[in-house]
Amino acid sequence: MNWKPNRSSHLSLHIQITDWIKERIQNGEWTVGTKLPAQRRLAENFEVNRSTVVAALDELTADGLIETRPGGGTYISNDSWNILLKNAQPDWDKHITESIHEPNYHTIQLINEYEQDQDIIRLGTGELSPSLLPADAIEQALQSITLQPRDMGYSEPKGNKKLRSVLSQHLKNRNIHASPDNILIVSGALQALQLISLGLLEQGSVVFQESPSYLNSVHPFQSAGMQVISFQKNEEMQTKLKNYSSRKQSIFYTVPTLHNPTGSTMTLGERRHLLETCHSLHIPIIEDDVYHDLLFSHDTLPALKALDESGQVLYIGSLSKTLSPGLRIGWIVGPQPVINRLADIKMQTDYGSSAISQQIAAHWLQSQLYEKHLHVLRSELEKRAQFMHTLLLKYFSDAASWHKPTGGFYIWLRFNKPIVNKSLFLRLIKQQILINPGYIYNPHDQHHIRLSYAYADLAEMEKGLVILKQALR
Amino acid sequence: MNWKPNRSSHLSLHIQITDWIKERIQNGEWTVGTKLPAQRRLAENFEVNRSTVVAALDELTADGLIETRPGGGTYISNDSWNILLKNAQPDWDKHITESIHEPNYHTIQLINEYEQDQDIIRLGTGELSPSLLPADAIEQALQSITLQPRDMGYSEPKGNKKLRSVLSQHLKNRNIHASPDNILIVSGALQALQLISLGLLEQGSVVFQESPSYLNSVHPFQSAGMQVISFQKNEEMQTKLKNYSSRKQSIFYTVPTLHNPTGSTMTLGERRHLLETCHSLHIPIIEDDVYHDLLFSHDTLPALKALDESGQVLYIGSLSKTLSPGLRIGWIVGPQPVINRLADIKMQTDYGSSAISQQIAAHWLQSQLYEKHLHVLRSELEKRAQFMHTLLLKYFSDAASWHKPTGGFYIWLRFNKPIVNKSLFLRLIKQQILINPGYIYNPHDQHHIRLSYAYADLAEMEKGLVILKQALR
Structure with missing residues (x-):
């Protein structure tokens, strides 16, 4: 019994003693029936007041771990092992705090x-x-949906073919020409970012963003170990981009139309400038275009993707802001090897998005219901x-x-x-x-x-x- | 011009020369109108045959990057910069191969x-x-579903309350007593593993599994940097578990009922033994129970979760193997802090599962349709x-x-x-x-x-x- 409680610990002395005795029982050093030394001996050994020892023993007695036997003497109780076993939970707190993903703010x-x-x-x-969600109309539309048994199975890696064909048409309104093979269906724009983070960036990559940014309120990149660098609007991009991107792989995240949270929309000049700057430095761009369909005026500016001649823009769209977040349907448009890669990771993440949500989305986009x-x-x-x-x-x-x-x-x-x-x-x-x-x-x-x-x-x-x-x- | 092509490279000499000249143009060393040295001079400089230089220059001419002017001499063409810019795609291949997530086999x-x-x-x-999927019945059931507008918005972090209540009832059939707050709705069992990997394990943690294992065909843990250790059936667990788990956090993944891929089912003794061994070493268990409802006999053995008195088992269920993979609906049952943590990460991953899929799942489980x-x-x-x-x-x-x-x-x-x-x-x-x-x-x-x-x-x-x-x- 060389052990003594630590006087500078944040744990009180009697709790340290209680824990120490529990440990002796748990690791089998003090087996059932072992007689404990007298209180005075314990107090001397631990170099504490006797009242501290009494407090510790009272607690162990209350827990059923020790018992006083007729005739005197304190013993490790018959039930002690079971009691300790029952209480021995995995240390979930430790698991949580030491794990990889950052918690939400x-x-x-x-x-x-x-x-x-x-x-x-x-x-x-x-x-x-x-009150703005067309729940009634969605409910009604459910009745005109025909479910093919095949569609209720696991989905193709890139998502339901019909929905991708419909989207390929739909994107033409935005002057984006993408075949169904260049489109991946995802469960909302946030999942798109998650897949890009895991599937296209090496650890420690640089993610550029405008400040303020929606990206600061979620952590798809940060939690995978990426470094996020913010630009102030109008800050000279060229040099900063060049400095950071020469060291590591990088990507530029932007919401050019109806930016979240500022609501601002880039001019055509700003769009061209961003594209050219990133282009000359070989920095791919993530264009988050989920608010576009909510522009009050018809006077819309081209998507970066529509101006992109070299396949450097990954375009993200979604129905969450316009039709219903509950559907969990969005899409990524990009070069085919990139889409194949992201589809492969999507299959390893959740085996595809809800088949019924995809059916509903296809139905709404194809009929004029959505427009x-x-x-x-x-x-x-x-x-x-x-x-x-x-x-x-x-x-x-x-x-x-x-x-x-x-x-x-x-x-x-x-x-x-x-x-x-x-x-x-x-x-x-x-x-x-x-x-x-x-x-x-x-x-x-x-x-x-x-x-x-x-x-x-x-x-x-x-x-x-x-x-x-x-x-x- | 000190540079020379590398004769041990896997790229041919003339391609190395072509690339090197392109680089000079791109980084602005050789601007538009620059006159190139004569072919003989180049050949001497690069220490190659003159025919190699000719092959390189032919290729650059074909690309429009250099041009022969009347009167002789080869010059960097007026259009060279634009041509290079247009072709300069981001190096997606590099992005893909160096990124974090492993590809599927x-x-x-x-x-x-x-x-x-x-x-x-x-x-x-x-x-x-x-032919075994009840697509008609699901289609029909769609008509008895009433969509509340509120349900079509973003879901609660843990998922639709009604579905969680129904599941809480449903799980009692399996002798698992879990309140709706102890249940998280996920988009299938694979996502459950993904969330556990990101939210409960430190990098480098040890994941134990039986060999052969479904886990080898997907990478939710490996891609997050966990070490996967396989057990042969009947191998002595205690020592191996103790050795590995003492170094790092660890968790045990198992499919005790109708194991994938072997189809075997653990005996009650094996279940107890696994629970106790893991318990004494404080190793949490992931119980993947997605095949249980497909046992041919009614003679079912208790889930590990039903035997778990200390909250060490995370239980995973799903409708993918029984009702429809297309719904993408599964669940995790566990201690509340763990479920809160996983829900927080789910919100950061995809903002919840499809609202309509959740409605359908609740309807099928609650009515006797599912049974x-x-x-x-x-x-x-x-x-x-x-x-x-x-x-x-x-x-x-x-x-x-x-x-x-x-x-x-x-x-x-x-x-x-x-x-x-x-x-x-x-x-x-x-x-x-x-x-x-x-x-x-x-x-x-x-x-x-x-x-x-x-x-x-x-x-x-x-x-x-x-x-x-x-x-x-």
Whole structure:
């Protein structure tokens, strides 16, 4: 018994003693029936007060691990081994904290959690309000879907052939010419990023992004060990790109149309500049185009992919922002070896996306259901955008600035003072208001809130903004 | 011009020269209009024959990068920069080969590819025949599904609440008591493994498995940098487990009921022994139970999870083997902090599984549709198993051995001689027969084929086995 408790440990002395005795039982050193030394001896050995030993023994007795026998003396109880065995859980906490994938930011975990609360006003949600989702029409359309038994099996690696053919047609509207073999069906744009991260980048690769960025709120690249480098808008790209990309493989992530979270859209000049810069440095581009169909004006600019002559752009689209996030259907367009590779990894990840979701998607895109729905949806969103803009003029014109939206879901509200921090976020939750603070898109940002006019109804928007204004006082 | 081509390179001399000149143009050393040295000078400089220089210059001329001007002399052409720019694709091959995720085995890629060929006979497929999938009934059931708009949005992190409640009930049949909060909905069992790999294991962790193993045919752990250690059946576990697991975090993957690929089922004693061994070493267990519902006899053994008193077992179930792979619906059951963690990563991976698939799953499990379907399915599979067994007796009784199946899809056919190799696999493909060779489940195995009686129809089974027999001569 040379062991002594450690006086500088954060664990109290009696707990250390309890643990030490448990260990002796567990590793078989003190078997059932072993008689423990007297309390005084133990106290001397451990160099602690006798009261500390008593506290430890009381705990072990309460746990059933030791027992006092008639005639005196303390013994390891008959049941001790079973009791310890039963309590010996794997150390899940250790498993969790030491594992590979980063957890979501705490703020985002809270957002995910509080979004389940039906009474909370969601001022920042990147999701259409249930009232804007065509659930009835989807339900109705289910009845015109014919399921071939073959379609209910495992899918082809690239996804349902019919859906890929329909998408090949659909993408022509965007001036993108892609054969079905150049298209991979995925379960939403986030999965597309995950597959690119695992299947096209060596460990330690550099992922360039504009700041603020949606990518900061998710971790498909960071968790695979990539280095994420942010650009400020208008920053000189050429040199920075060259410096970083010469060391490692790299890729540029961008949302050129209706950027998340800022809502801005690149000019044609900016698009050409980005393409040429990346081209000359052999840096592939990920074009995230999931908001495009929500532009209020028909005056759309070409996708980077439509300007791409060398197969350097991987194009991502999705139905989550327009038709229904619940379908979990998106797509990647790219050169065939790249699509083959990503399909191979998709097969190793989840064996393909839901067959029924793919059927529904094909049906909606092929019939005019999707276009008709978009028509209604855009005008609804535009009304909401106008309303939120008016509210902001009414309540925030002296404290903040913003651009009037040209499409999508968001207003990137900039406060004159750096007041958007976690404490504000938490205070608002207590008042049943959920915001998306700017710091989840750029950790150094304390000026912005991403407002969304897509989720809350008009009355909630006003109520929410009024409470926000009060909270800022 | 100190550079000289490398004579030990696998690239021919004239290609090396062509590349070197292109590089000079690209990096701006030789600008438009630069006059090239005479052919003789170049040949001297590069220490090559003049004909080699001519071949290189011819190629550059054909590409439009250099031009001969009237009056003699060869110059970098006006168009050279544009031409190089246009051709400068990102080096996708490099991106693919250096990236993180391992590709599927070539044999599995071929299986994935040839499974799309409707005329091929699939003797090994781990999937129900379309004729056994209740596509009509699913189609019909679509009409009794009511879609709440809220359900068509992003799902709760753990998945649709109704489905989790229904599963909580359903799991009681298997003597597993799990609240909806202890259940995570995933897109099939493979995704469950992926999430566990990313969310519960430190890099370099040890994953134990029985050999042969389904895990060898997919790479959810290997691709994340885990070390996979195989056990032979009956091998002494205690010491081996202790040696490896003391160095790193570890986890044990097992399919105790209707094992893939062998079809075997652990006895109650084996289950207890595995649980206790892992328990005493604090090694968590992944129990993959996706074939259980296909046991021909009602005489089922308890799941490891049902025997687990310390929360050390993560239990995986799925509808892919019983109802439809196309739904992409499975589940993980485990302690709440573990399920919370995996849900958080699922949200960061694909924002949840298809809402409609989840609705369908809940409907089938809750109504008696699922149980009724199982009843029919099991008896169909048993007939098929009996038929294949009879065929094997007829054609292979002198060349191979096997166990009569007690459920599921597979017969693990063992040939007396080591004749199952890639060449056999490829020869059979030419004859329109697709097999799952044993070496995809254990790289050293040349004795086994995983036969499946779930996919091919009876006539195809016989035709396929006859061709297999001939191919082995």
